[in-house]
Amino acid sequence: MSATLPAGAQVPGSGETVIEASATQARRGSVTNLPIPRYVSLKASEGNVRRGPSLNHRIDWVFKRRSMPLQVTAEYGHWRRIQDRDGAGGWVHYSLISGVRTGLVDEDMVPLFSRADTGAPILARLEAGVIARLMECDGTWCRVNAGGYRGWLTENSIWGLDPGEQID
Missing domain, CATH: 2.30.30.40 (SH3 Domains)
Incomplete structure (x- = not known):
């Protein structure tokens, strides 16, 4: 049993x-x-x-x-x-x-920005379910490596960290 x-x-x-x-x-x-x-x-x-x-x-x-x-x-x-x-x-x-630390992209076609700014150029769009390595997070943005691309995602678009969590 x-x-x-x-x-x-x-x-x-x-x-x-x-x-x-x-x-x-x-x-x-x-x-x-x-x-x-x-x-x-x-x-x-x-x-x-x-x-x-x-x-x-x-x-x-x-x-x-x-x-x-x-x-x-x-x-x-x-x-x-x-x-x-x-x-x-x-x-x-x-x-x-x-x-x-990794994160799972929670939404479909999430923009991966070249810097932590929604006005920055978009490097790629990530599909829901993509696993991204979390390089650093400042409580709002995370620098990630996903599918051969490196860039920035908003923290609320990924699962695998607490809201507002910071990672160095």
């Missing part, structure tokens, strides 16, 4: 507790001491998503997009509970994720 561990659950004898963020406040992971929730990306080209934090738990599905942005919502030992843009998720082994 398999089950997802709720926040605060402990595996007998482990001494570790699943930490999950509340709706009002970010917490720190008991394993990594990193903020929860936080954004990461899929390191591998395939990642098994399990019902619980061990190899004994059933694989519910497999993520198949390298660099896909994911949100970590809990951690337990070597396992991280993650979810994608649509809220689908489960537990993955920490070796399958990376701290490299």
